[in-house]
Amino acid sequence: xxxxxxxxxxxxxxxxxxxxxxxxxxxxxxxxxxxxxxxxxxxxxxxxxxxxxxxxxxxxxxxxxxxxxxxxxxxxxxxxxxxxxxxxxxxxxxxxxxxxxxxxxxxxxxxxxxxxxxxxxxxxxxxxxxxxxxxxxxxxxxxxxxxxxxxxxxxxxxxxxxxxxxxxxxxxxxxxxxxxxxxxxxxxxxxxxxxxxxxxxxxxxxxxxxxxxxxxxxxxxxxxxxxxxxxxxxxxxxxxxxxxxxxxxxxxxxxxxxxxxxxxxxxxxxxxxxxxxxxxxxxxxxxxxxxxxxxxxxxxxxxxx
Numbered sequence: 001x002x003x004x005x006x007x008x009x010x011x012x013x014x015x016x017x018x019x020x021x022x023x024x025x026x027x028x029x030x031x032x033x034x035x036x037x038x039x040x041x042x043x044x045x046x047x048x049x050x051x052x053x054x055x056x057x058x059x060x061x062x063x064x065x066x067x068x069x070x071x072x073x074x075x076x077x078x079x080x081x082x083x084x085x086x087x088x089x090x091x092x093x094x095x096x097x098x099x100x101x102x103x104x105x106x107x108x109x110x111x112x113x114x115x116x117x118x119x120x121x122x123x124x125x126x127x128x129x130x131x132x133x134x135x136x137x138x139x140x141x142x143x144x145x146x147x148x149x150x151x152x153x154x155x156x157x158x159x160x161x162x163x164x165x166x167x168x169x170x171x172x173x174x175x176x177x178x179x180x181x182x183x184x185x186x187x188x189x190x191x192x193x194x195x196x197x198x199x200x201x202x203x204x205x206x207x208x209x210x211x212x213x214x215x216x217x218x219x220x221x222x223x224x225x226x227x228x229x230x231x232x233x234x235x236x237x238x239x240x241x242x243x244x245x246x247x248x249x250x251x252x253x254x255x256x257x258x259x260x261x262x263x264x265x266x267x268x269x270x271x272x273x274x275x276x277x278x279x280x281x282x283x284x285x286x287x288x289x290x291x292x293x294x295x296x297x298x299x300x301x302x303x304x305x
Contacts, residue, residue: 018090020090022055023055032057035262037270038277041075042074044291045075045250046305047251048203049142051083052269057255057265063101066270082106084107088107091103091105092136101136102136105139106141109143116161125165139169139174139176141203143166143178145158145162146179146180147183176196216247222239224249226253226263227259229274230260259271
C-alpha cells in the first residue's frame with residue numbers, strides 16, 4: 001500500500017478534530033479514479049475497518065459522501081480506525097457525530113517508535129486511554145506488531161505499545177483490532193502470554209490456514225480485506241476456508257487494498273460488496289447468508305451502531 005502523506009502530529013487546526021485530513025500519495029498509480037459501485041447487497045453489512053480521514057482519488061470524498069455511497073449499496077456502518085493521536089481524535093469525533101460510524105483508537109505499531117524517540121509514547125497512549133472512554137469508541141486499534149516496516153531497534157517500542165493497548169482494551173471492556181505484518185508468531189505469543197481481550201480481531205488477516213486455525217481456536221476474529229481477491233494471496237483463501245463462519249469479518253482498509261478488478265484504485269466502504277461476494281463464492285455459499293453472518297459477527301464484536 002502507498003504511504004499516506006499526513007500532517008505532523010499535533011496540528012489539528014484550532015483543536016477541532018473535524019479539520020484533520022490526510023492525503024494518500026498517487027505516486028506509482030496509473031488510475032486514481034474511484035471504481036463503479038456494484039449491485040446493492042440485499043442483506044446489510046458493515047465495514048469492519050477503514051481510514052476515512054485519508055483523502056484519495058482525483059477528488060477526495062467527504063465523510064458524508066463516503067457514508068452515503070456505502071448505504072446505497074447496503075453497507076450500513078463503518079468502524080473508523082485511528083493510528084496516531086490526531087487520527088484517533090478524528091475517529092472519535094466522527095463516531096460521535098455520525099450514527100453510522102463507530103471508532104477504534106490507537107497508536108499504530110509503526111508510529112510507536114517515533115513517539116518513543118520523541119519521549120512521547122506514554123503520553124500518546126494516555127490520550128488513547130481518554131478517547132477509549134467515549135461511548136462510541138468501541139475498539140482499541142489498530143495496534144500490534146509490524147516487523148516489515150520497523151527496524152529491530154524499534155521493536156521494543158512496538159512491544160511496549162502493543163501490551164499497553166491490550167491493557168486498555170481490557171480496562172475499557174472493548175474490542176481490539178490487531179495490525180500484524182510479518183510478525184505472526186510474536187503477535188500470537190504476546191496475546192497468549194499477556195492474555196487477549198475478550199474480543200480480539202485480526203484486521204486485514206495476513207496469515208495462513210495454520211494460523212487461522214490457531215486464531216479461531218482461541219476465539220479471535222479474522223477480518224478479510226480486498227487483498228483476499230489478489231492472485232498471489234492463496235494463503236488468505238486457504239485461511240478463509242478453515243475459518244468458522246462465526247469468526248469471519250469483512251473490511252476495506254480504505255483507501256488501501258482495493259479488491260480485484262480495481263486493485264490500485266481508491267478503496268472505499270461502498271466496495272465491501274465486491275469482497276463479500278468473493279468470500280461467499282470461495283466458501284460456496286450465498287452472499288445473503290454470509291452477509292447476515294458477518295453482520296451479526298460485527299455487532300457481536302462492537303455493539304449496535
